[in-house]
Amino acid sequence: MTTANTLTIKLVRSPIGCRADHRATVRGLGLRKINSVSVLQDTPAVRGMINKISYLLQVI
Template identity: 70%
Template sequence: MLKVKLVRSVIGCRADHRATVRGLGLRKLQSTKVLQDTPSIRGMIETVRYLIKVEEVKS
């Protein structure tokens, strides 16, 4: 499991990066989501790594 937190604003970002953040389930600044650790989620995280903070969660 991965804990993903939006730490930078999506204002001024590319439209596809905004869509990726939305796809991760993050809406407002400082919002947090716990997601499954899958290759597709990892790819999305890699795309917008400059906007988010990620940490592993023990389940």
Template identity: 65%
Template sequence: MTEAKKIKVTLVRSVIGTRESHRATVRGLGLKRLNSSRELVDTPEVRGMINKVSYLLKVE
């Protein structure tokens, strides 16, 4: 079985003062506090979430 492609996502800006839906998206990505990172599987759903809050994230 092949390894699924992964994306590393880091929260680099605070969610304070952002829309509630954007905060929920950041939590949905599994990011809890500033500079927290997650390795996520590269799927269209995850890409959409990243695009929605891209101004808060660093993607590698």
């Protein structure tokens, strides 16, 4: 993986109390606990997932 084609995301808010599909999106991005970090390929699907739950995430 090259750094130009990756996104690093961090879970900064808890998905507790969020909609079930938003919790599933958090899990789909590979995030479990608050402050967990995931490095993912920069694809349109991943960008859509990040956009959907942007209020829970920080893109580093």
